[in-house]
Amino acid sequence: MPTYATLVDLADRDVQNAQELATIWGEIRTEFEEHGAELRDSYAALGECDFLVIFETDDNEAAFKSALTLYRHGLEGKTMEIVDTEDFSNLVDEV
Numbered sequence: 001m002p003t004y005a006t007l008v009d010l011a012d013r014d015v016q017n018a019q020e021l022a023t024i025w026g027e028i029r030t031e032f033e034e035h036g037a038e039l040r041d042s043y044a045a046l047g048e049c050d051f052l053v054i055f056e057t058d059d060n061e062a063a064f065k066s067a068l069t070l071y072r073h074g075l076e077g078k079t080m081e082i083v084d085t086e087d088f089s090n091l092v093d094e095v
Helices: 018-034 060-072 085-094
Strands: 003-009 037-044 051-057 076-082
Touching: 003 060, 018 037, 018 060, 037 060, 051 060, 051 076, 060 076
Parallel strands: none
Antiparallel strands: 003 051, 003 076, 037 051
8 A cells, every 4th residue: 555745844834733733633533534544644744744644545546535635634745655675675776
């Protein structure tokens, strides 16, 4: 199952408090499941992005729908497919 990461920037979202932001994670998890995706991890981050969201999907269509789900909740970000470094090492060895 492909794994994706989204680097989220909250620059344009008006968040009243941390609790308000925490409440949307349950909604996002439910919507991801409806798209055939599984929210694996989410982290608050310091630096250029505010959150890192990691999820798995069955296919690219589910990944697009999941990225749009984040966007609909005001979590704009950059989504990319990621590969575990061990799996990546195996790919490099094959080339």
